[in-house]
Structure formats: structure tokens, C-alpha cells
Amino acid sequence: MKKTFPEDSVNIGVNKITPYKPGKSSDSLNMSKEKLIKLASNENPIGPSKLATKAISHIVEEAHRYPDGNGTKLKQEISKLEKVPLDCITLGNGSNDLIEFSARAFLTNGDNALFFKHGFAIYPLAILATGADLRELPVTKNYNQDLTSVINFIDEKSKVIFIASPNNPTGSANTLSEIEAMLNDLPNDLIVFLDQAYFEYIEDEHYKLPFDLIDKYQNLVISRSFSKAHGLAAYRLGYSISSQKIADYLNRVRQPFNVSSFALEAGIASLNDKEHLRKSIDLNQREKNKLMQFFKKENIEYLPTQGNFFSFSLDTDSDETFEAFLNEGIILRSLKSYNMDRFVRVSIGQEYENDAFIEATKKIKGSRN
Numbered sequence: 001m002k003k004t005f006p007e008d009s010v011n012i013g014v015n016k017i018t019p020y021k022p023g024k025s026s027d028s029l030n031m032s033k034e035k036l037i038k039l040a041s042n043e044n045p046i047g048p049s050k051l052a053t054k055a056i057s058h059i060v061e062e063a064h065r066y067p068d069g070n071g072t073k074l075k076q077e078i079s080k081l082e083k084v085p086l087d088c089i090t091l092g093n094g095s096n097d098l099i100e101f102s103a104r105a106f107l108t109n110g111d112n113a114l115f116f117k118h119g120f121a122i123y124p125l126a127i128l129a130t131g132a133d134l135r136e137l138p139v140t141k142n143y144n145q146d147l148t149s150v151i152n153f154i155d156e157k158s159k160v161i162f163i164a165s166p167n168n169p170t171g172s173a174n175t176l177s178e179i180e181a182m183l184n185d186l187p188n189d190l191i192v193f194l195d196q197a198y199f200e201y202i203e204d205e206h207y208k209l210p211f212d213l214i215d216k217y218q219n220l221v222i223s224r225s226f227s228k229a230h231g232l233a234a235y236r237l238g239y240s241i242s243s244q245k246i247a248d249y250l251n252r253v254r255q256p257f258n259v260s261s262f263a264l265e266a267g268i269a270s271l272n273d274k275e276h277l278r279k280s281i282d283l284n285q286r287e288k289n290k291l292m293q294f295f296k297k298e299n300i301e302y303l304p305t306q307g308n309f310f311s312f313s314l315d316t317d318s319d320e321t322f323e324a325f326l327n328e329g330i331i332l333r334s335l336k337s338y339n340m341d342r343f344v345r346v347s348i349g350q351e352y353e354n355d356a357f358i359e360a361t362k363k364i365k366g367s368r369n
Ligand SMILES: Cc1ncc(COP(=O)(O)O)c(C=O)c1O
Pocket: 041, 042, 093, 094, 095, 096, 097, 120, 164, 166, 167, 168, 195, 197, 224, 225, 226, 227, 233, 236, 237, 238
């Protein structure tokens, strides 16, 4: 049979991947930054900690040196603050790296891995790249992830399940007791990857996962990100906590210098800037309440969230709503690629940005009546 190149040469799973579409930036839209309000990528609207920026300035002249491939100082800081053993920590170039390591270390052709429908878009990409099959679990009609259903979808070929709590873009989260019940149900050789990229924003304590869970569940990986509440998305930094044995495997597939010196220094400084973190969280809570009141008053369908974003629907096609906001100078995220055809996502911004979003929503909605 005649072969075509490169289609027939590429790894079978890679052929099945639909490339990730990031939220639009002003650069990609070729529009002036001053005129645009970017509420597309769940970033911290007040920016990074000043201490992190200062820490970087001290090492710019050191750019010719490789970073500490072990990230020792940052790991020591995490270990001290979170009371976890040093060798249970794995550092990533963003928490996306930890998702990839978990897929690469545990999955291969013939295996399968699970994630919930409307789950974070990187899970299927990381799974498919290994040659493993996808198992997409249904969500409830309110877009919640029903963890009691997981056991019904696994078989002896299931190796990993990825769950974000809170999930992006649905905002839904699972309580600690729901998660423990699931962990007790599942076989202990299935890796459970719990993604807590939005951990710091969680308001209801029941949704926060303590790291000491890894003492009881040796198959558990919990990830955190510096891209959200810490405001360090551009530096690319995240970490996971797991049993020492799993951390050892994750580190085997990690590139030796996956985290830059700048990310390491910024991360240490940011962890110690409690005031910046508090300010970021307080702003999010205040503005989240304001937006929620607005959605309710205007009868706009929205999904409750434990994160720093809302998914909502103006009851028209997602891409059309995205374009309508863009015409008003506001970049949102269309959720078509998440199979949520009538939803768009708005990140919670600074006060003036959210006010502009509210005014634009009223205008767009008004023009349709
Ligand atoms: C649920 C979830 N997990 C992980 C990430 C990855 O974040 P990063 O790689 O920037 O740490 C994101 C980013 O949007 C996310 O929404």
C-alpha cells in the first residue's frame, strides 16, 4: 500500500491530536494593547509580586549559566511552607509539564487514560501523544464531575485519570470527601492526577486538597501552578506533590533544565510575598461577587466557579459572542473547542476591566433584543 509522508510516519496518537488553541493575545490579533482588555487566559490581573520582579533583576546578568537542574532552593521553600518532604516535589515548566510527565511516565500504546468531558484541554493532548486511548467521562447536567461514576469507566488497561478541581472552563470543583471516596473506590495502581492550578482562589475550604493525602494514597499526584494567583504565567512554573516513588518516575522523564533560573527565583520570592497573594485573592473574591450579581440580575446563564473565571452564555453561538465582545475591545475565550457551543469564558479582571465587561455585555445583549 502506498504510504504518504509524514502522515503515515508520525506516531499514531499524534495524528489524532487537535492542536491546542490558546486564548487570543493582543499581539496575535494585531491590535493595540492600550485599546484592548484581555480577559481570555485566567491570568492574575494585578500582575506579579514586586518581590518576584526584584529577585529576577538580580540575576539577569547570570543568563549564561544553566539553572540549578534540581531546583533545590525552590523545593526547600515549598517543603518548608507546605510541610512536604523534599523528594516528593517535582518541578515543572508550568504545571502543564507535570501533566505531560504523568502521561509519559505511565502511559503507552494499548493503555487508556480518563478525563471528564469539558475538562482542561491539555489532558487529551498529553494522553494521545503517548499512543494511549482517551476515555471521556460524562458530566452531570450542571457540568459537575461525578466522581462516583469513575469506577464504572475503568478496566485493567486504565492507567491514569486527570481531574481538575476547580476545572477550567466549567469552574466546578469536587470536595475533599468526594475525592477521598473516589480514591478509596479505585484500584491503587491507577494514577490519580488532581490538578489544583486554581487552588489559591478556592473560597470554600471543603474543596482544598491537603498534601498529606499522599501519605495515604501512593497513586496520587497533586499539582499546583504559579501562573494564576501568583501572576507568573510568563515564567512557566508549577509543581507536583506525590509519593517519593512517583516523583522519582516523573523526574526521569523531566528534562534536566526544564525550569529556568528566572522562574525559580521568581517562585521563591512570590511564595514569600503573602501580601501580594492576599491582595490577588481578595480582588478576585470581590469582583467575582460583583459579576455573579450582574449575571443574576440580567438573567444570564453562568456556571458557579471556585476559580478566577466564569463561563457564561448569551444564548447564541460561542464564536459570535466572542466576536461581539472583541468589537467592544474585550478578548474573551470562545468555548467551542471545549464542546460548549453556546458558552464563552471571561477571566475575572481588575475592577475597571470587569466594569467594561459589564457595560459591553449590556450593550451586546440589548442589541439582540
Ligand atoms: C486546570 C488547569 N490546569 C493546568 C493549567 C496549566 O497552567 P500552567 O502550565 O500555566 O501552570 C491551566 C492553565 O490554564 C489550567 O486551567
